[in-house]
Amino acid sequence: MNSLNVEMFVVVSWLSYKRMPFIKRRRVSFGVKLFSALLAFGVSTFLTMQTSANTSELQVANLGTCSLESGGQINNCVVTYRVFGERNADASNIVLMPTWVNGSSQALADSNYLGPGGIVDTNKYQVIAIDALGNGSSSSPSNYDQDVFPAISIRDMVTSQYRLVTEHMGLERVHAVVGASMGAYQTYEWLIMYPDFADRFIPIEGTPWTTFYGYLRDQILLATLKLDLEDPKQFEAAKSIVGALKGLVYWTPDYLNREMGDGDFEAAYSALEGSPSLSDLRNALSHREAIATHDIRRDRPDFLNTVKALSGSKVLAVVYEEDMAVNPEPNWDFSSILGFEVIEFPGDCGHFGPNPECYQDQLIPIVDDFLALDFPIMERHALTVNGVEREYFLHTPETRESAPLPLLIALHGWGSTATGFSRIYGLNNHADKNGYAIAYLQGSNFYAPLAWADGLHFVSSWNDEASNLTPTAAGPHCTVDRLPYPCPPDCGSCNHCGWTSCGDDLTFVDDVIKELSQRANIDKERIYLLGNSNGATMAQRYACENSARVAGVVLLISQMPPGHTCGPSKALPMFHYYGGLDDNVGHDGEATSDGWIFSSAADNTRVWAEHVGCQNPPQLWQSDLSDKFGWECSVYRDCGSEKVEVVSCKxxxxxxxxxxxxxxWIPANCVTESQAGSLPGQPLCPDNASVRPQSAMDVFWGFISQY
Known part of the structure; x- marks a missing residue:
């Protein structure tokens, strides 16, 4: 290694080293695992490519002149691409996938980023894989026959791709743009430049703008690739430095050291160097110059206003915790502005996290879910209860089965809306996956000033027939100096501790169950209640009064006020979840900081257990997910003749x-289109869903659905 190599190697080593915990994976020989990764990304340009059975003919589009950001132009501008999968009848399944740095459209297929069962499944979508300008296939330094190839930017790549799909292919819009690494840089630019052209944007291990760490890395690469590559010695030096730098930033130190062990260092280093040609390095310089200037904020003085006009629901970013090639932090920063979800994977594969040999199998269902995400309009239904019109919203999963569906009655918390509740917990998505219907009921509501906020605010609540009652011998419901809540108009007047509706909510819930049992394809033996906060005390009250109508209850973050705990008249399973740091509804029976008092979680559960015939003291309760979350759970087992369980988790x-x-990022008091007409003063819910597994609901549904 010559002196230039040594100096650069020391600098890069100091910049790159980062000790992090890692997930140990099955040991695979360096020669198999690392080389498969090398063949996948930009390193593949310098190696002999392996091809997969998933191939498609390379197609060529001549765009004439491509005007560039710099003011220059590419004459006889060519963009190449491949098409994988079949287009559906209405062309609504088209996905664009730009290439990574020095990668090719075929490499995307070879690494299963697209293909049958791939990250983008070509059994479902038609994927147009586009070779980025400068990659050696589209117009690049290596194939440009007119003077010197001009400097290009990420935006220039996207502009040429837009012209390809609109001018050459005649498309008016596509379903999604999905890109990895530099492909993700292009995906972010697609979002800013042509936000209405796609329904979804999925940048994977990319960044909306570079960081100082990335800037330093790029300066090393640029300085290296700008050597006199016609000189054989400098060419060899450049090849060595680029190879070493790739090894240092594409993987983590732990990964490299573990996989390499005491193997043949020289052979591994030689593999990293590869056999690039002079043209390969010139193409690499073109891409590195584009990456070095990448910043979706650059030269956009109205950037924040532009972003405000966008919808975060269109975006899902995927990052890898220990990615040293692309710093994931700007994804979180941009997410805080636009409001979209960022999925972060742990593990020490670094920048090769999405590859088959690393965590691709975990990424595939996440991308598949987001691409398939849809928000069908929930059906609005109205009932008249004691002369008052009440509304609820029904979501039924698309299913080919004719069997009756289980039904979940969902009751929102104080100040929430029915349809807002559906969005904040992503419940419809969970219902679709698990095959049950959900009815979201709207509590009584009005607008009033709040003691802790200026102006008029939306107030909604449930009459649990306890919170507004005079305190019992068990103690008061609040302190003398409690934080006051507005008195609902349907109460006329409220006592010192009154704060919930006085409407006939027991009849409302009962009427909804009766109506759906008669008119919908509902399994009458499998109707469950899910209540959140004040909705939980309402669910508990209904189950206590009408236990014959329901098969199980889930109570979230609330208990009854002192002296009003209750239980059902039949052996009914119940799952209670509460937060150990909850200062809105305390779990210890003591007054909260704002002066409100609730029964303790232990007493609330104990009284229920006594009513359903639990004879034994509570025991430890565990599941894989509860252990993962760190919940502390107990269970009353073998209760009543039905042998049901009563579980409580902190x-x-x-x-x-x-x-x-x-x-x-979704407010609980927002409304979807289904409810906008009845609550016009409320903000529309953003279409931001979460593709994270609905983990807590998996616990709750797994528990109650067995009954």
Whole structure:
């Protein structure tokens, strides 16, 4: 190694080294695992490519002149591409996939980024894989026959791709743009430049703008690739530095050291160097110059206003915790502005996390879910209860089965809307996957000033026939100096501790169950209740009064006020979840900081257990997911003749929220289109869903659906 190599190697080593915990994976020989990764990304340009059975003919589009950001132009501008999969009748399944740095459209297929069962499944979607300008297939330094190939940017790549699909292919829009690495850079630019051209944008291990760490890496690469490559010595030096740098930033130190062990270092290093040609390195320089200037904010003084006009629901970013080639942090920063989900994978594969030899099998269902995500309009239904019109919204999963569906009655918390509740926990998505219907009921509501906020605010609540009652011998419901809540108009007047509706909500819930049992394809023996906060006390009250109508109950983050705990008249299973740090509804029976008092979680569960005939003291309850979340759970077993269970779980680090389920960027008081007409003063819910597994609901549904 010459002196230039040594100096650069030391600098890069210092910049790159980062000790992190890692997930140990099955040991695979360096020669198999690392080389398969090398063949996948930009390193593949310098190696002999392996091809897969998933191939498609390379097609060529001549766009004439491509005007560039710099003011220059590419004459006889060519963009090449491949098409995989079949287009459906209405052309609604088209996905664009731009290539990564120095990668090719065929390499995307070879690494299963597209294909049958791939990250983008070509059994479902038609994928147009587009070779980015500068990659050696589309117009590039290596194939440009007119003077010097001009400098290009990520935006220039996207502009040429837009011209390809609109001018050459005649498309007016596509379903999605999905890209990995530099392909993700292009995906972010697609979002800013042509936001209405696609329904979904999925940048994988990319960034909306470069960081200082990335800048330093790029400066090393640019300085290296700008050597006099016609000189054989400098060419060899450049090849060595580029190869070493790829090894240092594409994988983590732990990964390389573990996989390499005491193997043949020289052979491994030689593999990283590969056998690039002079043209390969010149193409690499073109892409590295484009990456070095990448920033979706650059030269856009109205950037924030532009972003405000976009919909975060269109975007899902995927990052890898220990990616040293592309710093994932800007994805979170941009997400905080636009409001979209960022999925982060742990593990020490680094920048090769999406590859088959690493975590591709975990990524595939996430991308597949997001591409398939849809928001069917929930059916609005209205009932008249004691002369008052009440509304609920029904979501029924698309299913080919004719068997009656289980039904979940969902009751929102104080200040929420029915359709907002459907969105904040992603419940429809879970229902679709598990084959049950959900009816979201709307509590009584009005607008009023709040003691802790200016102006008029939406207030909604349920009459659990306890919170507004005079305190019993068990103690008061609130302190003298409690934080006051507005008195609902349907109460006329409220006592000092009154704060919930006085409407006939027991009849409302009962009428909804009766109507759906008669008119919908509902399994009358499998009707369940799910209540959140004030909705939980309402669910508990209904189950206590009408236990024959339901098969199980889930109570989230609430208990009855002192002296009003209750249980059903039959052996009914119940699951209670609460936060150990909840200061809205305390779990210990003591007054909260704002002066409100509730029964303890232990007493609320114990009274229920006594009513259903539990004879034994509570025992430890565990499941794989509850252990994963760190919940502390207990169970009363073998209760009543039906041998049901009563479970209570504390999430020690959670406040007044279901953390494993809540989608934080969606307000609970928003409305979907189905409810916008009846509550016109409420904001529309953003279409941001979460493709994270509905983990907490898996626990709850797994428990109650067995009954």
């Amino acid at each position: 999430d020690p680090d959670q406040h007044h929220e279901l953390g494993e389920q809540r989608i934080p």
